[in-house]
Amino acid sequence: MLDKLKVYCKLIVPLTDNELKLLDKYFEPASFDKKDYLLTDGNVCNFIAFISQGAIRHFHVKNGVEKTCDLSFDNSSVTDFQSFTLGTPCIMNLQALETTTVFVITKKNLTELYKECGKYETFGRLMAEQVAQRATEIAMSFSSDKPEERYLKLIKSHPDIFQRVQQKYIANFLGISPESLSRIRNRIVTKRKS
Amino acid sequence: MLDKLKVYCKLIVPLTDNELKLLDKYFEPASFDKKDYLLTDGNVCNFIAFISQGAIRHFHVKNGVEKTCDLSFDNSSVTDFQSFTLGTPCIMNLQALETTTVFVITKKNLTELYKECGKYETFGRLMAEQVAQRATEIAMSFSSDKPEERYLKLIKSHPDIFQRVQQKYIANFLGISPESLSRIRNRIVTKRKS
DNA sequence: CGTTCAGTTGACTAAGGTCAATTCCCGTGG
DNA sequence: CCACGGGAATTGACCTTAGTCAACTGAACG
Numbered sequence: 001m002l003d004k005l006k007v008y009c010k011l012i013v014p015l016t017d018n019e020l021k022l023l024d025k026y027f028e029p030a031s032f033d034k035k036d037y038l039l040t041d042g043n044v045c046n047f048i049a050f051i052s053q054g055a056i057r058h059f060h061v062k063n064g065v066e067k068t069c070d071l072s073f074d075n076s077s078v079t080d081f082q083s084f085t086l087g088t089p090c091i092m093n094l095q096a097l098e099t100t101t102v103f104v105i106t107k108k109n110l111t112e113l114y115k116e117c118g119k120y121e122t123f124g125r126l127m128a129e130q131v132a133q134r135a136t137e138i139a140m141s142f143s144s145d146k147p148e149e150r151y152l153k154l155i156k157s158h159p160d161i162f163q164r165v166q167q168k169y170i171a172n173f174l175g176i177s178p179e180s181l182s183r184i185r186n187r188i189v190t191k192r193k194s
Numbered sequence: 195m196l197d198k199l200k201v202y203c204k205l206i207v208p209l210t211d212n213e214l215k216l217l218d219k220y221f222e223p224a225s226f227d228k229k230d231y232l233l234t235d236g237n238v239c240n241f242i243a244f245i246s247q248g249a250i251r252h253f254h255v256k257n258g259v260e261k262t263c264d265l266s267f268d269n270s271s272v273t274d275f276q277s278f279t280l281g282t283p284c285i286m287n288l289q290a291l292e293t294t295t296v297f298v299i300t301k302k303n304l305t306e307l308y309k310e311c312g313k314y315e316t317f318g319r320l321m322a323e324q325v326a327q328r329a330t331e332i333a334m335s336f337s338s339d340k341p342e343e344r345y346l347k348l349i350k351s352h353p354d355i356f357q358r359v360q361q362k363y364i365a366n367f368l369g370i371s372p373e374s375l376s377r378i379r380n381r382i383v384t385k386r387k388s
Numbered sequence: 389c390g391t392t393c394a395g396t397t398g399a400c401t402a403a404g405g406t407c408a409a410t411t412c413c414c415g416t417g418g
Numbered sequence: 419c420c421a422c423g424g425g426a427a428t429t430g431a432c433c434t435t436a437g438t439c440a441a442c443t444g445a446a447c448g
Contacts, residue, residue, distance in 0.1 A: 067338045085323050128322035135329030142336035143369045144261045175337050180404050
């Protein structure tokens with residue numbers, strides 16, 4: 001059942017079959033319906049969840065308004081990294097956008113796993129590096145790309161995103177209003193025709 | 195001479211005096227004049243530099259236009275994290291904005307340091323976490339704050355920034371044109387008067 | 389003293405935000 | 419199975435704000 005997770009880990013760190021078996025011990029499967037929350041703000045995030053299948057929206061609330069920070073799909077990990085590492089209450093919410101199955105490891109279990117197999121330490125550091133890279137990518141895109149460019153990049157990297165995620169969330173993630181996204185899309189198809 | 199660096203390290207990881215002495219062996223001092231480059235794009239970044247005193251601008255070039263991604267001052271570290279960890283050519287440039295003294299550790303030396311004292315491994319992971327956190331902070335600010343808010347937050351966290359950094363770089367970092375920053379500043383002083 | 393470049397200001401343009409009305413789609417309940 | 423209700427998406431009108439281009443000012447530097 002943890003097959004996809006194992007493939008994922010193997011890609012990050014070279015691991016023997018025996019080492020991979022450890023995952024069975026420390027990860028727990030879980031499932032969420034559409035609109036369910038994996039994490040709500042104010043709580044401490046004590047887990048990392050690997051998405052086997054599904055879609056998850058990361059958002060925080062500012063002045064009563066939701067701000068979608070990221071969208072995660074199959075074969076990626078989600079957590080509130082800061083809360084997880086520092087043990088502080090998180091400001092992030094993680095919500096399933098469709099029926100989503102995940103494998104979860106708690107911080108406690110991860111610590112155990114580190115002890116049992118040192119190679120997973122490297123795994124931990126590389127996870128941090130991935131988070132850093134993803135955040136850098138998003139920040140750079142915001143600073144150098146116009147909304148239209150961000151939209152184009154997004155559909156290029158996730159062609160099926162409009163089938164899986166409501167447009168208002170995509171707009172929110174792109175940092176624009178739903179109306180603007182609608183207009184941008186319109187503009188682009190019109191351009192293509194002419 | 196490495197005093198500030200030692201204080202910095204001690205804050206991140208508890209280290210004995212003997213362990214701190216290792217830093218003398220592995221870090222090299224260096225100095226840069228205003229406008230000097232610590233790193234230019236296309237090269238592999240094989241170092242981490244701790245800024246003892248000075249200011250450094252991070253920028254990348256897109257379509258011939260410079261995009262300032264971050265500004266770093268005293269008591270912080272700079273590197274192209276991705277290039278450093280993966281050994282790939284970097285797209286970032288690091289430029290001194292004033293006379294800047296740094297302590298530099300090469301990747302080779304860092305590896306040595308890891309070997310000689312395991313505690314510094316933790317240091318490495320925490321560095322990655324810091325990078326992740328900083329990038330997340332910048333990304334979130336872009337997605338939820340208007341330019342004016344970002345400006346206000348910036349002067350709040352760095353009240354002396356306008357004395358140290360040219361306004362055009364600040365504008366660029368905020369993701370707006372120099373003219374807009376000028377107008378925003380104008381708008382705010384006018385507001386304050388009324 | 390003149391050159392250069394940063395910063396400001398003005399006029400105009402372009403693009404996104406907001407609000408409201410309308411249409412579309414989907415799920416629910418009768 | 420159909421009709422209805424409600425949220426999502428689109429569209430239009432108007433507003434606000436940033437971008438752009440150009441002119442001007444002022445300070446730093448040789």
